[in-house]
Amino acid sequence: MSAETKSPVGTRTPPVYAFVGNPNCGKSTLFNALTGLKQKVGNYPGVTVEKKIGETYSQHGHPIKIIDLPGAYSLAARSPDEAVLRDVLLGRREDTPQPDRIVCILDASNLERNLYLVHQILDLGRPVILALNMMDLAAKAGLEIRVARLEKELGIPVIPCEAANGKGIVELRLAMSRTDLPLARHAWDVPAAIAPAVSELAASLHENDGKAPLSARAEALLLLTDQDTVRVTGSKPLHPRTCEIFRSWQKRWEGEGTDWAGTLVSSRYDAIGSLCSRILVRKTNLGPNVSDRIDQVVTHPVWGWLVLVGIMSLLFLSIFTLAEYPMNFIDARIAALGDWVKSAMPQGDLRNLITDGAIAGVGGVLVFLPQILILFLFIGLLESTGYMARAAFIMDRLMSRVGLNGRSFIPLLSSYACAIPGIMATRTIEDRKDRLTTILVAPLMSCSARLPVYLLMISALVPGERVPLLTKAGVMVLMYALGTFGAFGFAWLFKRTLLKGEPPLMIMELPPYRLPRVRDIAQHMAERAWMFLKNAGTVILAISIVLWFLSAYPKAPDGAPPSQQLAQSFAGRAGHALEPAIKPIGFDWQIGIGLITSLAAREVFVSTMGVVFNSEGADESTTPLRQSLLKAKWPDGRPLFTPLVCLTLMIFYVFAMQCMSTLVVVKRETASWRWPLFQVAYMTGTAWVVCFIVYQTGHLLGF
Amino acid sequence: MSALQKLSELTVGTHALVREFPKQGSAFLRLREMGLMPGTTLTLVRTAPLGDPLEIKVRGYNLTLRKSEAEHILVEATNPSPP
Numbered sequence: 001m002s003a004e005t006k007s008p009v010g011t012r013t014p015p016v017y018a019f020v021g022n023p024n025c026g027k028s029t030l031f032n033a034l035t036g037l038k039q040k041v042g043n044y045p046g047v048t049v050e051k052k053i054g055e056t057y058s059q060h061g062h063p064i065k066i067i068d069l070p071g072a073y074s075l076a077a078r079s080p081d082e083a084v085l086r087d088v089l090l091g092r093r094e095d096t097p098q099p100d101r102i103v104c105i106l107d108a109s110n111l112e113r114n115l116y117l118v119h120q121i122l123d124l125g126r127p128v129i130l131a132l133n134m135m136d137l138a139a140k141a142g143l144e145i146r147v148a149r150l151e152k153e154l155g156i157p158v159i160p161c162e163a164a165n166g167k168g169i170v171e172l173r174l175a176m177s178r179t180d181l182p183l184a185r186h187a188w189d190v191p192a193a194i195a196p197a198v199s200e201l202a203a204s205l206h207e208n209d210g211k212a213p214l215s216a217r218a219e220a221l222l223l224l225t226d227q228d229t230v231r232v233t234g235s236k237p238l239h240p241r242t243c244e245i246f247r248s249w250q251k252r253w254e255g256e257g258t259d260w261a262g263t264l265v266s267s268r269y270d271a272i273g274s275l276c277s278r279i280l281v282r283k284t285n286l287g288p289n290v291s292d293r294i295d296q297v298v299t300h301p302v303w304g305w306l307v308l309v310g311i312m313s314l315l316f317l318s319i320f321t322l323a324e325y326p327m328n329f330i331d332a333r334i335a336a337l338g339d340w341v342k343s344a345m346p347q348g349d350l351r352n353l354i355t356d357g358a359i360a361g362v363g364g365v366l367v368f369l370p371q372i373l374i375l376f377l378f379i380g381l382l383e384s385t386g387y388m389a390r391a392a393f394i395m396d397r398l399m400s401r402v403g404l405n406g407r408s409f410i411p412l413l414s415s416y417a418c419a420i421p422g423i424m425a426t427r428t429i430e431d432r433k434d435r436l437t438t439i440l441v442a443p444l445m446s447c448s449a450r451l452p453v454y455l456l457m458i459s460a461l462v463p464g465e466r467v468p469l470l471t472k473a474g475v476m477v478l479m480y481a482l483g484t485f486g487a488f489g490f491a492w493l494f495k496r497t498l499l500k501g502e503p504p505l506m507i508m509e510l511p512p513y514r515l516p517r518v519r520d521i522a523q524h525m526a527e528r529a530w531m532f533l534k535n536a537g538t539v540i541l542a543i544s545i546v547l548w549f550l551s552a553y554p555k556a557p558d559g560a561p562p563s564q565q566l567a568q569s570f571a572g573r574a575g576h577a578l579e580p581a582i583k584p585i586g587f588d589w590q591i592g593i594g595l596i597t598s599l600a601a602r603e604v605f606v607s608t609m610g611v612v613f614n615s616e617g618a619d620e621s622t623t624p625l626r627q628s629l630l631k632a633k634w635p636d637g638r639p640l641f642t643p644l645v646c647l648t649l650m651i652f653y654v655f656a657m658q659c660m661s662t663l664v665v666v667k668r669e670t671a672s673w674r675w676p677l678f679q680v681a682y683m684t685g686t687a688w689v690v691c692f693i694v695y696q697t698g699h700l701l702g703f
Numbered sequence: 704m705s706a707l708q709k710l711s712e713l714t715v716g717t718h719a720l721v722r723e724f725p726k727q728g729s730a731f732l733r734l735r736e737m738g739l740m741p742g743t744t745l746t747l748v749r750t751a752p753l754g755d756p757l758e759i760k761v762r763g764y765n766l767t768l769r770k771s772e773a774e775h776i777l778v779e780a781t782n783p784s785p786p
Binding site for chain 2: 073074076078109110111112113116141225259261262265266269291292295299300301304305389393394396397398400505506507508509510511
């Protein structure tokens with residue numbers, strides 16, 4: 001039809017298709033069905049939006065490249081996901097080629113709203129294929145779609161599919177193989193009130209920003225509803241002249257009282273409404289459907305809570321207990337590997353580097369995998385069935401108290417097990433500031449690595465060999481409560497100061513319940529695990545080796561006990577250097593060593609104390625270690641581990657950012673070192689201040 | 704014809720027609736893009752167990768929004784007595 005339909009299918013460079021659609025339209029299932037395992041998953045540089053590129057073949061065997069863009073409701077971006085979609089389609093991103101052609105995937109059972117995004121995309125003047133997914137669900141909902149009529153009306157291929165049942169994939173591939181994709185017949189009248197502005201902006205975008213005429217018009221229309229609130233790194237800014245024209249029109253409209261954005265949106269919906277009246281036949285209303293009936297229980301004021309508590313307990317228990325078996329298995333394998341190397345290699349520094357540095361470090365990375373996999377299995381199930389949105393719906397009111405929304409609930413809950421999967425799960429939070437706030441406070445939730453520290457301190461806190469169960473439980477609950485209140489308190493504070501933004505929204509679709517797709521979930525889990533290993537794992541490994549080095553060098557004379565070795569190592573010296581800072585909260589340099597080595601993982605504190613105080617078998621049980629701790633003294637003879645110090649130490653571990661692995665993941669998820677560093681400062685700062693108050697007050701009261 | 708009332712004060716189960724809709728604010732622009740605007744019919748499906756947010760059915764799908772937004776949207780109930 002026009003010059004823009006020229007297609008490179010069959011030529012040397014494979015054509016680039018973009019897959020675009022609303023969330024919950026089955027886009028990923030379709031993408032997976034076409035590309036199989038030929039996918040590359042990464043990140044758009046500078047933002048944590050998943051970049052998925054896959055490859056498939058045309059019917060003639062020529063390669064076709066597909067970019068699976070994030071799900072979006074509109075090109076007027078409100079989240080980083082939507083901003084990436086917009087910028088890739090408009091060719092604003094330098095790191096991604098502008099797609100030649102676009103496949104719009106629609107949920108056929110929810111056509112009107114799905115067509116809104118399509119309507120915006122047709123403005124772009126690129127060849128488009130419509131894939132009407134979930135045709136079976138539409139039929140079940142009593143909707144008949146006249147596909148041939150829609151094809152005729154728009155003048156572009158319309159493919160009915162059921163991606164979940166593998167239907168329509170062949171037809172879609174056939175359409176994608178066409179060399180002569182037509183442009184859509186997409187004549188709609190821009191409302192008179194804003195038409196002159198659109199032409200003026202389009203002219204400037206063409207002249208000053210160098211856009212092709214059609215996409216200049218599309219961008220001009222977009223500017224009216226998208227004030228570029230979500231700027232993401234990696235996209236090119238607009239020419240100042242274009243911005244100036246837009247501002248002057250805005251001023252004029254404000255004076256006249258013209259609702260420019262509203263007018264534009266309604267004129268699009270008017271066009272969609274009239275199209276739907278011709279292609280959509282609504283049969284008799286079938287009454288409440290399955291989803292409505294499920295929701296009557298799941299969001300019920302009483303049953304809803306029971307279901308939520310039940311599912312969350314299951315999630316929590318699985319991460320906590322089920323993950324233990326593979327984690328123990330990994331620990332045992334790693335230990336066995338270390339022993340094998342020890343027996344196979346001559347004694348020396350190289351052997352220690354391999355066993356205590358590298359192998360232990362690999363173990364420290366791998367041990368996170370079971371929890372990450374289990375959490376993402378659950379998240380995958382909850383997302384794909386549609387329950388995730390219901391959980392957010394139920395929890396929203398509570399989360400809104402601290403300025404967050406319901407989406408933050410699952411990441412925070414998961415952080416009780418381990419902050420790493422919790423932080424990785426924050427990608428479901430759309431709003432950037434809400435997401436960042438959740439990431440910042442997630443490590444305050446008491447994770448399972450703090451448990452050994454709490455247990456050791458509780459055993460040293462109470463006189464007598466056996467800790468009364470009630471005391472143990474009471475202190476534990478106190479620590480968990482302290483962390484939880486801390487997390488919510490800081491979330492409240494951050495949302496009011498540092499990350500102040502628009503009032504939080506809860507505009508969210510509650511998609512119909514669907515059966516989960518095992519293959520999609522498995523693929524998602526594998527992607528997450530691989531992403532963790534590749535990006536965070538390498539750094540965590542490096543840090544583990546550095547920490548090992550710090551405690552192994554410089555060497556003590558041969559035959560010196562391990563405690564002497566540690567005392568005179570770099571870590572030991574650092575402990576001494578740290579003492580002036582931690583003396584006001586009741587800790588000496590030996591505890592300081594523990595604080596440093598436990599940066600690798602909090603539970604390392606326990607084994608370090610075992611080495612420092614020369615307690616054999618400390619790993620097996622806390623009893624002998626407890627004895628050694630109680631014997632420890634300051635140089636002036638005062639006991640070191642008084643009950644007050646034990647309590648202070650626990651409080652320190654509640655708040656302090658004692659986990660390098662978490663920091664690496666935060667860096668990865670926020671795309672900068674700024675936020676993890678801030679996290680260290682505010683968390684460890686808070687820990688010190690709270691401990692100072694507790695210790696000094698306790699001291700004055702004579703404890 | 705019944706009088707205008709706030710969407711946030713509608714009885715659960717009521718069908719209603721949107722009459723007045725705020726012009727400003729990114730939340731309302733997004734709601735428009737999701738298909739909620741003057742002239743749209745909706746049904747208030749339920750409120751969350753703690754009373755907020757609301758769930759409405761609009762253009763054949765279910766959408767949630769908080770009361771803080773819903774109280775700016777004026778609607779006219781089309782069947783005052785819920786079915």
